[in-house]
Amino acid sequence: MKLVYFAWVRERIGKAEEDISPPTSVVTVADLIAWLSQRGEEYAHAFENPKVIRAAIDRNHARPDSPIANAGEIAFFPPMTGG
């Protein structure tokens, strides 16, 4: 699946997008955050406070317990500040 990152999540991880293949034990958005956090210092830094991380699955807002099966594109970003 494709991951896309925005704002300071993108800056901390150091890339805007990547393709990943998480193990089958990664079922929800929260699982994916925990799995990504183990991938290196930059990920651990980006996801150090999961409560402030927002996620979207295929361009729809998602919750920590949303299942990621069949997702094409998952986005991680901070709370939005547009308008």
Add this chain to the structure above:
Amino acid sequence: MSATIRLQREDFDVAAEVGRLTHGRSDIGAVVTFTGVCRGDEAGEPIAALTLEHYPEMARAEIARHVEEAQGRWPLLGVTVIHRYGRLLPGDNIVLVVTASAHREAAFAAAEFLMDYLKTRAPFWKKVERASGAVWVEAKASDDAAALRWRPAGRDAAE
């Protein structure tokens, strides 16, 4: 009903956008416009500029979902939402919401509803340039509260 959603780097012309909605029509009795403008300060500190990052495909979809919801709630005759991205200077326009209806109540309410949701649900992020460095603007709890008041009691904000 005509709905226009544009995400663009360029500035917009408020009068031209109102004209686009009302031209040749006699059923519209009220047009409300809201323009969000780049302030010269953030959290009490002067800023030199503001850069808006966005998630284009989702921003378009999310705004469309809320325009559709507004259409279901109020008898609207036209809606235009324009959100800029890129680097903006104090005084520059950021966002425009135009709502048209037969009467003012619907136009006022729908414009406020759309702005409250744009602030908390549309994937845009502001980074400001200050003398002490560039920082991402933090989301305000007051914006979340403003969006929540449009929800029926008990419904989860993340849905």
